Amino acid sequence: MKDSDIHKIVEILRDAVKNWKQPIVTQIAERGKDPFRILISTILSLRTKDDVTALASERLFSLAKTPEEMLRLGEEEIAKTIYPVGFYRNKAKTIKEICKTLVERYNGKVPDNLEELLKLRGVGRKTANLVITLGYNKPGICVDTHVHRISNRLGYVKTKTPEETEFALREKLPVEYWIEFNDLLVTLGQSICHPISPRCSMCPIKEYCDRIGVKRSR
DNA sequence: AAAACGGGGGC
DNA sequence: GCCCCAGTTTT
Known part of the structure; x- marks a missing residue:
């Protein structure tokens, strides 16, 4: 693709994703833009399917809605509640630790900057950027495996790691697209542009795509 | 750079 | 049965 194609691509994807299933964290964000909810839901979603994440998030937030309330839950209780998300013991520990830090050092509020x-245990660049964009509506570029894969597949960036992709996008992606870029590409990635054997024939932006690294497609 | 964390679902 | 999944930390 040419760099100037990005405007057309965003425009097409904006229209297309309305008809597709939205990523779970985006769904949760739309219910009420509570940064704490975004943060915890994102932690739960790591390497875990959407429906399982949604169920776990709902159960956990029915027990506690704030860092203070969640801190009163035992680690075992959190683990039991969020089961069967992947890495559930690990995540229970992480959530407990994050709540403790938020209450003790951040006055019970989720920080609004990268x-x-x-500094929070268990929060990497992907999670931090998602909280900033969805929770605080601030410019940020959240790069997960979908954004990393598709940005390279399109030929928009040429990078080896998600972190490199984030910095490359900061250089060339128009800032007005930063917040929504992640959601558009994740939705496309889950619906069509799969890691293996993407469904290129029905992709709305196929005419702009260089298909870098795509061996087989449907 | 690679391993570890981990259960569920698709094929 | 084998492989993958909105990552991050540890070795």
Whole structure:
């Protein structure tokens, strides 16, 4: 693709994703933009299917809605509640630790900037950027495996790691698209642009795509 | 750079 | 049965 194609691509995807299933964290974000809910839901969603994540998130938030309330739950209780998300013991520990830090050092509020968010145990660049964009509506570029894969497949960036992709996008992606870019590409990635054997024939932006690294497609 | 965390679902 | 999944931390 040409760099100038990005405007057309975003425009097409904006229209197309309305008809597709939205990523779970985006769904949760739309219910009420509570940064704490976004943060915890994102932690739960790591390497875990959407429906399982949604169920676990709903159960956990029915027990506690704030860091203070959640801190009163035992680690075992959290683990039992969020089961069967992947890495559930690990995540229970992470959630407990994050709540403790939020209450003790951040007055029970989720930080609204990258630097502070990244200090939290279990929060990497992907999670931190998602909280900033969905929770605080601030410019940020959240790069997960979908964004990393598709940005390279399109030929928009040429990078080896998600972190490199984030910095490359910061250089060339128009800032007005930063917040929504992640949601558009994740939705496309889950519906059509799969890691293996993507369904290129029905992709709305196929005419702009270089298909870098795509061996077989449907 | 690679391993570890981990259960569920698709094929 | 084998492989993959909105990652991050540890070795």
